[in-house]
Amino acid sequence: GENVEQHPSTLSVQEGDSAVIKCTYSDSASNYFPWYKQELGKRPQLIIDIRSNVGEKKDQRIAVTLNKTAKHFSLHITETQPEDSAVYFCAARFTGGGADGLTFGKGTHLIIQP
Amino acid sequence: NAGVTQTPKFQVLKTGQSMTLQCAQDMNHNSMYWYRQDPGMGLRLIYYSASEGTTDKGEVPNGYNVSRLNKREFSLRLESAAPSQTSVYFCASSPRLVSGELFFGEGSRLTVL
Numbered sequence: 001g002e003n004v005e006q007h008p009s010t011l012s013v014q015e016g017d018s019a020v021i022k023c024t025y026s027d028s029a030s031n032y033f034p035w036y037k038q039e040l041g042k043r044p045q046l047i048i049d050i051r052s053n054v055g056e057k058k059d060q061r062i063a064v065t066l067n068k069t070a071k072h073f074s075l076h077i078t079e080t081q082p083e084d085s086a087v088y089f090c091a092a093r094f095t096g097g098g099a100d101g102l103t104f105g106k107g108t109h110l111i112i113q114p
Numbered sequence: 115n116a117g118v119t120q121t122p123k124f125q126v127l128k129t130g131q132s133m134t135l136q137c138a139q140d141m142n143h144n145s146m147y148w149y150r151q152d153p154g155m156g157l158r159l160i161y162y163s164a165s166e167g168t169t170d171k172g173e174v175p176n177g178y179n180v181s182r183l184n185k186r187e188f189s190l191r192l193e194s195a196a197p198s199q200t201s202v203y204f205c206a207s208s209p210r211l212v213s214g215e216l217f218f219g220e221g222s223r224l225t226v227l
Contacts, residue, residue, distance in 0.1 A: 001173065006156075009154070034215070034216075036216075042220075043204065043218040043219060043220050043221060044157065044204070044216075044218050045218070046215045046216070049215070089156060089157065091157075100162070100164065100170075101147060101159050101162050101172060102159070102216065103159070103173070104149075104156040104157040104158070105156055106154060106155060106156040107154075107156050
């Protein structure tokens with residue numbers, strides 16, 4: 001099945017600086033890669049996603065890049081703010097063997113230092 | 115505007131007891147999922163249902179059963195709870211089978227003593 005590796009597990013950055021979280025996946029057939037943000041005690045919520053026919057996607061301060069050849073994708077947050085503090089999860093769609101769903105990475109705890 | 119609703123939000127069980135987690139969505143979504151979240155492990159898929167009347171195993175199905183009662187409801191049952199099933203459980207739904215956003219419920223925190 002699909003395996004998603006996410007790094008780093010914890011990331012501390014100064015407010016205003018940029019943050020980058022990286023993920024790799026194993027299944028070359030995967031074609032959908034979302035990122036979820038989970039604040040403490042809350043449910044995960046989608047912040048951005050990218051499909052395999054696109055190399056980069058931006059939405060204001062966040063962007064995601066995808067390298068299908070290397071099977072990795074990254075989340076970039078610029079001009080970080082205190083409200084960006086949360087756990088971020090990358091995910092990749094898996095299919096095959098009758099299964100279809102999302103496999104998540106183990107998460108990155110992003111800490112924004114004032 | 116409820117979205118995905120899970121009950122109960124908190125539950126404490128003794129080893130060997132059984133219980134059912136209930137999930138309902140009011141967005142007319144076809145696909146529904148149950149995930150468990152453990153510290154440092156991310157979200158792991160237990161079971162999913164592509165449409166009413168169908169269910170499939172995910173990554174960690176052992177010890178669980180599910181029922182897709184109708185299009186709105188998808189329940190998760192623990193027949194004989196074990197301490198290893200202590201976790202936060204999230205139900206989610208999607209308009210299509212993972213080609214779009216997953217909408218999560220608020221989560222159910224289960225402790226098995």
